Amino acid sequence: VRQTLLVPELRELLKSDDLDTLRRFCRQAHPESVAELLSGLETPEIWRVLHCLDVPLRAEIFSHFDLERQVELVTGENRREMARLLEEMSPDDRADLVQRLEPQIRDEILPLVARAEREDIRKLVAYEQGSAGAVMSTDYAALRPEVTISQAIEQLRLQAPDKETIYYVYVVDENRRLIGFVSLKDLILARPNQTVADVMHTDVISVTVDEDQEQVARKIEKYDLIAIPVVNGNGVLVGIVTHDDAMDIIRQEQTEDIEKFMAIGGRHEVGEYLRTSALAHFRRRVVWIMILAGLGLVSGMVVQHFESTLMSLLILAAYMPMLADTGGNTGSQSATLVVRALALGEIGPRDVLRVISKEFFVALLLGLVLAVLTFGKVFFFSQGVQLPHGVTLAKIAVAIAMALGLQVISATLIGALLPLGAARLKLDPAVVASPALTTVVDITGLLIYFTTAKLLLGI
Amino acid sequence: VRQTLLVPELRELLKSDDLDTLRRFCRQAHPESVAELLSGLETPEIWRVLHCLDVPLRAEIFSHFDLERQVELVTGENRREMARLLEEMSPDDRADLVQRLEPQIRDEILPLVARAEREDIRKLVAYEQGSAGAVMSTDYAALRPEVTISQAIEQLRLQAPDKETIYYVYVVDENRRLIGFVSLKDLILARPNQTVADVMHTDVISVTVDEDQEQVARKIEKYDLIAIPVVNGNGVLVGIVTHDDAMDIIRQEQTEDIEKFMAIGGRHEVGEYLRTSALAHFRRRVVWIMILAGLGLVSGMVVQHFESTLMSLLILAAYMPMLADTGGNTGSQSATLVVRALALGEIGPRDVLRVISKEFFVALLLGLVLAVLTFGKVFFFSQGVQLPHGVTLAKIAVAIAMALGLQVISATLIGALLPLGAARLKLDPAVVASPALTTVVDITGLLIYFTTAKLLLGI
Numbered sequence: 018v019r020q021t022l023l024v025p026e027l028r029e030l031l032k033s034d035d036l037d038t039l040r041r042f043c044r045q046a047h048p049e050s051v052a053e054l055l056s057g058l059e060t061p062e063i064w065r066v067l068h069c070l071d072v073p074l075r076a077e078i079f080s081h082f083d084l085e086r087q088v089e090l091v092t093g094e095n096r097r098e099m100a101r102l103l104e105e106m107s108p109d110d111r112a113d114l115v116q117r118l119e120p121q122i123r124d125e126i127l128p129l130v131a132r133a134e135r136e137d138i139r140k141l142v143a144y145e146q147g148s149a150g151a152v153m154s155t156d157y158a159a160l161r162p163e164v165t166i167s168q169a170i171e172q173l174r175l176q177a178p179d180k181e182t183i184y185y186v187y188v189v190d191e192n193r194r195l196i197g198f199v200s201l202k203d204l205i206l207a208r209p210n211q212t213v214a215d216v217m218h219t220d221v222i223s224v225t226v227d228e229d230q231e232q233v234a235r236k237i238e239k240y241d242l243i244a245i246p247v248v249n250g251n252g253v254l255v256g257i258v259t260h261d262d263a264m265d266i267i268r269q270e271q272t273e274d275i276e277k278f279m280a281i282g283g284r285h286e287v288g289e290y291l292r293t294s295a296l297a298h299f300r301r302r303v304v305w306i307m308i309l310a311g312l313g314l315v316s317g318m319v320v321q322h323f324e325s326t327l328m329s330l331l332i333l334a335a336y337m338p339m340l341a342d343t344g345g346n347t348g349s350q351s352a353t354l355v356v357r358a359l360a361l362g363e364i365g366p367r368d369v370l371r372v373i374s375k376e377f378f379v380a381l382l383l384g385l386v387l388a389v390l391t392f393g394k395v396f397f398f399s400q401g402v403q404l405p406h407g408v409t410l411a412k413i414a415v416a417i418a419m420a421l422g423l424q425v426i427s428a429t430l431i432g433a434l435l436p437l438g439a440a441r442l443k444l445d446p447a448v449v450a451s452p453a454l455t456t457v458v459d460i461t462g463l464l465i466y467f468t469t470a471k472l473l474l475g476i
Numbered sequence: 477v478r479q480t481l482l483v484p485e486l487r488e489l490l491k492s493d494d495l496d497t498l499r500r501f502c503r504q505a506h507p508e509s510v511a512e513l514l515s516g517l518e519t520p521e522i523w524r525v526l527h528c529l530d531v532p533l534r535a536e537i538f539s540h541f542d543l544e545r546q547v548e549l550v551t552g553e554n555r556r557e558m559a560r561l562l563e564e565m566s567p568d569d570r571a572d573l574v575q576r577l578e579p580q581i582r583d584e585i586l587p588l589v590a591r592a593e594r595e596d597i598r599k600l601v602a603y604e605q606g607s608a609g610a611v612m613s614t615d616y617a618a619l620r621p622e623v624t625i626s627q628a629i630e631q632l633r634l635q636a637p638d639k640e641t642i643y644y645v646y647v648v649d650e651n652r653r654l655i656g657f658v659s660l661k662d663l664i665l666a667r668p669n670q671t672v673a674d675v676m677h678t679d680v681i682s683v684t685v686d687e688d689q690e691q692v693a694r695k696i697e698k699y700d701l702i703a704i705p706v707v708n709g710n711g712v713l714v715g716i717v718t719h720d721d722a723m724d725i726i727r728q729e730q731t732e733d734i735e736k737f738m739a740i741g742g743r744h745e746v747g748e749y750l751r752t753s754a755l756a757h758f759r760r761r762v763v764w765i766m767i768l769a770g771l772g773l774v775s776g777m778v779v780q781h782f783e784s785t786l787m788s789l790l791i792l793a794a795y796m797p798m799l800a801d802t803g804g805n806t807g808s809q810s811a812t813l814v815v816r817a818l819a820l821g822e823i824g825p826r827d828v829l830r831v832i833s834k835e836f837f838v839a840l841l842l843g844l845v846l847a848v849l850t851f852g853k854v855f856f857f858s859q860g861v862q863l864p865h866g867v868t869l870a871k872i873a874v875a876i877a878m879a880l881g882l883q884v885i886s887a888t889l890i891g892a893l894l895p896l897g898a899a900r901l902k903l904d905p906a907v908v909a910s911p912a913l914t915t916v917v918d919i920t921g922l923l924i925y926f927t928t929a930k931l932l933l934g935i
Contacts, residue, residue, distance in 0.1 A: 046679055049699050174664055183661055184643045184702075201660055202642055205633055220505055238727075240508050241720035243643075243702060260719045261700035264726065268697075271730050272816060278734075279812040279910065280805065290817035291830060295837035302809050303842060309805050310846055313798030314853065321794045334793060335780045338800060338918055339772030345804070346739065346768050346911040350761050353738035357731060358749035371750060378754035383762060387769055394773065451738065451910065452805040459797055 024057035031062060036069045043070055043078065052081035060093040073178075076105035085292065088117050091126075100129035103138070107181055109154040109262065112141035149233045150226040152266065153247045153256030156181045159189050162196065162214035166207045173201070185244045187254055188217045195221060195246055195254040223248050226255055233258050234266040235362070273447075274360060278353075280305035280450035305450065312456040316341075316463055323467035329405050329476050336395070336417050337466070344424045344462040345455030347383060348432035351376050352454055355436045359446045366441035372433055380429035384422035392418035408474050420469040427465065428458040483516040490521060495528045502529055502537065511540035519552040532637075535564035544751065547576050550585075559588035562597070566640055568613040568721065571600035608692045609685040611725065612706045612715030615640045618648050621655065621673035625666045632660070644703045646713055647676045654705055654713040656680060682707050685714055692717050693725040694821070732906075733819060737812075739764035739909040764911065771915040775800075775922055782926035788864050788935050795854070795876050796925070803883045803921040804914030806842060807891035810835050811913055814895045818905045825900040831892055839888035843881035851877035867933050879928040886924065887917040 022030075022042055030039050043051050043066070055063050055078070067075045079102060082090065091099055091114070103111045103126065115123055115138050127135055137155055144150030158180045160169050169186070177183050186204070188197040197217035207216045223246045224233050237245050237260055245263075247256040265287075273285035283301035293301075320327065320337075327333055355372060358364045364372060395414035404410065432454055436446035470476070481489075481501055489498050502510050502525070514522050514537070526534045538546065538561060550558055550573070562570045562585065574582060574597050586594055596614055603609030617639045619628050628645070636642050645663070647656040656676035666675045682705045683692050696704050696719055706715040724746075732744035742760035752760075779786065779796075786792055814831060817823045823831060854873035863869065891913055895905035929935070 045677075047681060047699055170664065177661055177665055183664070201664075202636055205629065205642070205660075206636055218504075222506060238720070238723045240506055243719070260702070260723075261697070264697045264719075264723060267723065267726055267730075268820075271726075272820075275734060275737075275812060275816060279808055281809055281812065288817070288820055288822045290813055290822055291827070291834075295834050295841075298813075298834065298838045299841045302806070302838065303845065306802065306805055306809075306842055306846070307849075310798055310802050310849075313801040316797030316801070317794035320797065321791075324790055324793075327793060328787075328790065331783055331787065332780075334783075334786060335776035337796070338775030338779065338922065339769055341797060341800065342772040342775070342911075342915050342918060343765065343769050345914060346765055347761070349738050349911055350740055350765075353734060353740065354749055354757075357734060358747070361727075361731075361747055363747045363749055368750070375750075375754050375757065379757045379761065382754075382758045383765055386762060387765070390766075390769075452801075452808055455804060455914065456801050459801060463797070 022054060024054065027054065027058065027066075028062070031065060039066055040069050043074065048074075048078045049081045051078050056082065056086060060090055063090060064093055072101055072105050076102050080106055080110040083288070084113060084117055087114050091118060091122060096125050097129055099126050100131075103130050104134045107154055108137055108141060108156055108256075109152060112138055112151075116142055144226065147230050148226065149224045149228045149230060149247045149258060150256070152230050152233070152262055153226075153258050154181045154262075155256045157244070157246070157254070157257040158183045158186045159193075159254065160186050160199070160213050162188050162190070162212065162217065164213055165209065166204055166211050166213070166216070167209040169199075169213050170204055173204075181257060181259055182244050185242070185257075187221075187246050187257075188213055189254050193254055194252045195223060195248050197221060198246070221246060224258070225250065230266050231270050234263040234270070237263040238267070274356075277445065277447040278356060278450055280309070280452040305452065309452055309456045312453075312460065316456070316459045319460060319463040319467070323463075323471070326467055326471055326476055330408070330413070330470070330474070332395075332399065332402050332413065333417075333466070333470055336391075336421075337463070339391075340421055340424055340462050340466055341459045343387065343421065344428035344458040347380065347425050348428035348454050348458045349451045350432070351379070351429045352432035352436055352449060352451060355433045356446045356449070359436060359440050366437055369434075369437050369441075372437060373430065376429050376433040377426070380426040383429070384425035387425060388418040388422035391421050405476060408476065412474055416470045416473040417466075419473070420466045423465050423469065424458070424462045427461055431458055431461070481513060483513065486513065486517065486525075487521070490524060498525055499528050502533065507533075507537045508540045510537050515541065515545060519549055522549060523552055531560055531564050535561050539565055539569040542747070543572060543576055546573050550577060550581060555584050556588055558585050559590075562589050563593045566613055567596055567600060567615055567715075568611060571597055571610075575601055603685065606689050607685065608683045608687045608689060608706045608717060609715070611689050611692070611721055612685075612717050613640045613721075614715045616703070616705070616713070616716040617642045617645045618652075618713065619645050619658070619672050621647050621649070621671065621676065623672050624668065625663055625670050625672070625675070626668040628658075628663055628672050632663075640716060640718055641703050644701070644716075646680075646705050646716075647672055648713050652713055653711045654680060654682060654707050657705065680705060683717070684709065689725050690729050693722040693729070696722040697726070733815075736904065736906040737815060737909055739768070739911040764909065768911055768915045771912075771919070775915070775918045778919060778922040778926070782922075782930070785926055785930055785935055789867070789872070789929070789933070791854075791858065791861050791872065792876075792925070792929060795850075795880075796922070798850075799880055799883055799921050799925055800918045802846065802880065803887035803917040806839065806884050807887035807913050807917045808910045809891070810838070810888045811891035811895055811908060811910060814892045815905045815908070818895060818899050825896055828893075828896050828900075831896060832889065835888050835892040836885070839885040842888070843884035846884060847877040847881035850880050864935060867935065871933055875929045875932040876925075878932070879925045882924050882928065883917070883921045886920055890917055890920070 055066060156179055158173060158176050173183050184201045186199050187195055190196050197219045198221050199213060199217045203216050222236060222240050224236060226247055226249050244257045244259045246254055247258060249255050268287050272287050276285045281301055282304055392414045395417050396410060399410060435449040439446045439449055514525060615638055617632060617635050632642050643660045645658050646654055649655050656678045657680050658672060658676045662675050681695060681699050683695060685706050685708050703716045703718045705713055706717060708714050727746050731746050735744045740760055741763055851873045854876050855869060858869060894908040898905045898908055
C-alpha cells in the first residue's frame, strides 16, 4: 500500500476510476493526513473520494477538515447522506458544525437525523459558547460499580468503537451520578474477579457543565489527564472533554490573549489570517486605532499647552520621541509580564503589593541607568544649541535626565497596575492592550517632561 | 478517607504523629494535589510526609513539585535515599532535575544510582536542550510483531506499572527499529489468537531525536495523539513524548513568543514572575530598553534636522505624538497577526505577496479614514494658530492628513514585512519585537511628516 499520495496522483486515480487504491490509502493513512491531502481537491472530487468509503471512516475523515471547509462541503452533499454522516460524527464535532450551518440548511438536514443524535445535537448546541458544555463530547465510556473486571472489559469491548476514549472509564450510580473512575490500565492490572468498585478511584477531578473552557483546559493540563468528566449541577455525568480538545482550547485562548493585548478586536480564531478578507481585517483593527489616535491628540494638546516652553528651548523637542518611546517600552514590558503571570494563574489581584515593590525596584534601576546616560548625551553632545538667558547646558541635561527617570518609573508602574486593576474588576487583564498603554504613558510622559523642564529651568 | 486537607490540618497530623491518615490521604488524592498542598510546608516537614510513603508513590508526588522546589528538596535528603528516588522517577522528569542540580550535588548522587538508570540519565541529559531527545521519556511499552494478542496483553500487564503510557504500544523488529504501533483499544478489540502484526498500523507518525520540541508538540496536536514515538537516525525507537509534555511545551513556547515579541530577553520560563529577583528582571529588560532608547535618539535627530520647519510652524509639534503613536499601533497590529500566522504555520515566507496585498488594502482603508478625520480636526479646530506668510490652514491640514495616511501605510507594511523577512532568513519572526517596530516607525514617520510638510508648504 502506498503510504503517501500527492494531489495530482489522487486526481489520476479518480480519473482512471481506481477506487480500490484510493480506498486502501484512506484506510491506512491517518485521517488528518487524508483530510489534509483531500483539501487540495474541489468539493465534488472530495465527495467522490469520500463516497467510496464506509460511513464511519467517511465521518472520521470529514471531521478532520477545518470547520469552514466542512460548511462548504455540506452544501455539495445530498441532505439524507449528510444526515447519515452527522449521526456517525463525534458529538462535539457535529455540534460545532451544526452551529456554523446556515439556518435554512440546518433546518433541512436536522429532521433527517435519527432521533437520539438529533436530541444530542440540540442539547450540545444549547450550551453557552466557551463553556465546558459547548466543547464536551457525549460519547464517553461508563460502567456500574458492581460489575466484575472481566465483565467490565467485555462491556468496554462492545462500547469501544463508538467512544471518544476508553482509556478513562467513568463509574456512575443508578442515577448516572459520577461516583468514580477507572483507567483501562487499572482494569488490565486488576484480577478478573474483583469488582469495578474495588479498583475505582473516588477522588475524581471533574468540571461542571457551565465552567469556562479555559478552566477545563487548565485542569486537564495540571493533572495530566487524557480526559476530564463534565457533570451537571446534580453531579450527573453528562460528557467528557478530551486532551486534544484541551490543546485546541489552549491555542485558541493564546491567540485571543495576544490579539487582544495588541489591540485587535473581533473574533479571535486560530489560523484565519489569509482566509479573512481585508475588509474584515480592517473592521477588527479600526476601532482601537481610532480610539488611540484620539488619545494621541491629547498628547498633542499637552505639547500645545507648553508651546512657549518649547519655543524658548527647542532642544526639548529633540528628546520628546525618545522619552515617549522609552515610556511605552518599559510600560509594555511590565504589562506583558504581569498579564502573562495573571493568565497562567501565577499571581492574582491580591499580589498587588509584591508586584508593585518588584516593579518599582526594576524601574528604579532602569530609570537610573537611562538617566545617567541621557545626562551624558545632552551635556557632552549638544554643541551649538542656543540657550535662553540664565539656563546652562548642565541644567538642561539634569532636567531631561530627571524627566526620563520619572517617566520610566511611572510608566513601569502604570503598566503593572492597570492589568492588576482589570483583574480585580474581574475584567480580562489583556484589555489593557499594549498600544493603549503606550499611548497613555505618552500623555503622562509629556506632562512629566514639560513640568520638570518648567520647574527646573524656570522657562 | 478525607478527600482534601489544608496546610494547618496537615501540620496537626504531623504533630500528633498520625501517619496513617497522612498515608491514606496521599494515596487517595491526585499526586498533583498532594504536591500542591505539601508545597505549603517547610522542606523537613515535606520529607517527613514523603518518608511515610513507599518509594514509587514518593517519586510520583516528588515529580509533581515544580523544578525549583525539587532542587531545594534534594539538598534536604540523604544522598542514598535521593538516588533511590531518582531510580523510581520517570526518565524525563529525573533528567530535567539532574540537569538543574549543582555539579557537586550531582556528582555525589549519581554514583549511587543503579547502573541502568544512571546510563539512562547520562543519555537523556546529553541531548540538546529543546530537542525531542531532551523532552522524551524512555519508559515506553514495546512489543514484537509475531506475538499473539493474548500474549501481548499479558506482556503489557507486566510492563504497565513502569511505563509512562500503555495506551499506545510500539512494535519493533529484532534491531529495535520502529515498524508499527497498536493502541490498547486495538488490542482489546482484536481476537486473542491474531498476532500483533495482523492488527498493527504501519503508518506510524514519529519524530527524530534532534527534531525541535515545538515540532513535536505540533505533531501531537495535529494528529490528536496520546504519545509520539522518537526514533534515531537509523529508525531505532529511543523514546516517546506524551500529550502532557506537549502541552507543557506549547505553554512554554507561548510564553517565549510573547516575551520575545515584547522585547524581554533571557530565559523564558513559565510561572517564574514572582520567583525571579528584581535584579534578574532588570537584566532581562535593560538591553532592549537601551537599544530602543538609542533608536529613540535617532528620532530626535530627525526632529533636530527639521528644526527650522518646526520653528516656523509650531502647530506641527502638536500632531507629532499622534503620528508616532498611530504608526506604532498600526505596525504592531499587522506584525502581531503576521507573527502569529507564521508561528501557527498558517503562512510561510512564500506568502509574502498575498500578505502584502492584504495588508496594503487594510492600510489604505485605515489611512484614508484617519486622514479624513485628521484633516477635519486640523481645519476646523485650529483657532488662533499663527500662520507663516503664504501658508493657509487648509494647506496645513492637507499636509498633516497626507503625512498621517502615508505613515499608516508604511508602518503597516513594515510591520508585516519585517517578520516575513526574519522568517526567510530562518530567524524567529518574534525577534521583530513590537517595541522595536514602534521605535523604527517613529523614525520613518517623522521623516515622512517633515518631508511632506516641507514639500507641500514650502517652509
